[in-house]
Amino acid sequence: MNEQVKVTTAKDWASDQEVRWCPGCGDYAVLKAVQRTMPDLGVAREKTVFISGIGCSSRFPYYMASYGFHTIHGRACAVATGTKLANPELDVWIITGDGDALSIGGNHTMHLLRRNLDCQLLLFNNEIYGLTKGQYSPTSRIGTRSPSTPFGSVDRPVNPCSYALGSGARFVARGIDVHKNLVDVLKAAHAHRGASFVEIYQNCVVYNDDVFAPFTSKEVAADKQLWLQAGQKMLFAGGTKGIALDMEHHRLKVVDGDSDEVIVHNPRNRSVAYMLAEMPVTIFPMALGVIYEDPAPTFDSAVVEQNEAAAKGKKADLQSLVSKGQTWMVEKEPRAE
Structure with a gap:
């Protein structure tokens, strides 16, 4: 059913609530990116819901002018599943953090991904419990x-994208809180029918400041960021370097950008996706953008069909x-005089 959706702007998606995060927190950038993305998706605010658990990122639903649930620790995926099954027409977004989704909520995250519920899961990863x-x-590193x-x-530490792939996710992507490409990643996640898992590197200025600087700082970004595009060669460092397969050792390697060995990104290649997700940033660039996408039937559509x-015919x-099967009546006994 095609309904006329009112044209909106980023301001239309911003609620009247005061945004309350620490000054300089990466959450502000992610919030703005989502608010800028929503008008381009052609979705209605009254058919959109943001669901969160507990943590700094989980204040997100308050700041979106749509429906929302601020639920309990680790249970956002469970609430989102019930919400989508109760009303399949809703556009469901899950906002969670590395602690919320991968610790107390690890099992719920896994089951949502393997079931392939049609939703977008944005995992804010700052490698620390901020709240x-x-x-x-x-996700904290050894020695933290x-x-x-x-x-x-x-x-x-847990590698969120590897975890998602191991859980059976059909869409796995990465972005950076302040990077302009985050909007494109969000659009790709929304366009995918099924569970879209997006890990967002989010800087915590208070407890874990600049933990991602080895690949996000301006001085090293070109050499340490590999933005993947389907059908395009895996090039970085201004095209001077590329990623190739080391067939002898069954792993990836860095080669010159003009080498015939450079891989063309195929998002359906699950094996390469695993290797991309686990490339150590000390040797390789950080793989960003859509790492893996291979659509499959969704859980909610299967439940609706069932x-x-x-x-049918009933x-x-x-x-x-209520009357089916054994029934009985409890008679009121006479009151003893």
Whole structure:
């Protein structure tokens, strides 16, 4: 059903609530990117819902002039699943953080991705618990000093994109909070039918400032950022370098940009997607943009089809349903005198 959607602007998507994040927080940039993206998607505010869990990023729904739920820690994916199944016409966005989605909410995130619910999941990754004052998170690097790891974390961190791929995600992408290309990544995620997983590197200026500087700072960005485009060669450093397959060792390698070995990005290649997601930034550039996309039937459409098939030829009769099977009446006993 094609309905006429009112033309909107970025201001139309901004609520009247005071935005309350720490000055300089990367969340501001992500919020602006989403608000700039929404008008270009041709969606209606009354059919859009933002759902979050707990954390700094989870204040997001307050700042969008649409429907929203600020739910409980780690349960945004569960609430989003129920929301989409109750009203499949809604455009569902999930806003979460590395702690919210990958620690207490890790199982819910996994099941949402493997089920392939039609929604967009934006994971703000700042590699720290910001709201609860700087404890290390599932994505914190080895050696991270925090109130909960005063001698340095010894945990091996989670790679969010690898986790998503391992969970069966059909769309996996990365972006950077302040980068102009984030809008294009968000548009690609929305265009994908199914669960779109987008990891956004978000700088926490208070507890983990400049942790992503090795690939985000202006001085190194050209050499340390590989923005992927379907059907285009994997080139970076102004086209002087590229990514190729090392067939002998079954891994990726950096080659000259004019080499015939440079790979053409195929988002459907899951094996290469894993390798791109795990390229160490000490040796390689950071893979950004759409890393993997291979559409598949969605969970919500399957549930709707199943319900329609089960209801076909049947008439809704609540009283008949209540009376079905064994029934009994509890009689009021005479009151003893």
